[in-house]
Amino acid sequence: MMFTENSGMSSSTISLPKCSCCHRHVMPNDKSVKFNCPNCGEDLIWRCQSCREAARNYTCSSCNFQGP
Numbered sequence: 103m104m105f106t107e108n109s110g111m112s113s114s115t116i117s118l119p120k121c122s123c124c125h126r127h128v129m130p131n132d133k134s135v136k137f138n139c140p141n142c143g144e145d146l147i148w149r150c151q152s153c154r155e156a157a158r159n160y161t162c163s164s165c166n167f168q169g170p
């Protein structure tokens with residue numbers, strides 16, 4: 103007997119950063135920006151192109167600081 107222990111379509115390990123506004127993956131060819139949180143300086147904030155154009159607010163995952 104042969105069993106293939108395959109737990110379906112598990113999440114592939116992609117190391118794309120996530121936009122801090124819409125939480126979608128930031129594509130490398132996006133005109134995205136990244137910067138450190140102006141409040142705590144700990145977290146790296148990513149903003150994708152569409153969030154920049156829409157001027158959405160971001161939230162720091164370290165200190166919950168919200169900024170434009």
Ligand SMILES: [Zn+2]
Nearest residue numbers: 121124150153
């Ligand atoms: Zn976004």
Ligand SMILES: [Zn+2]
Nearest residue numbers: 139142162165
């Ligand atoms: Zn912060």
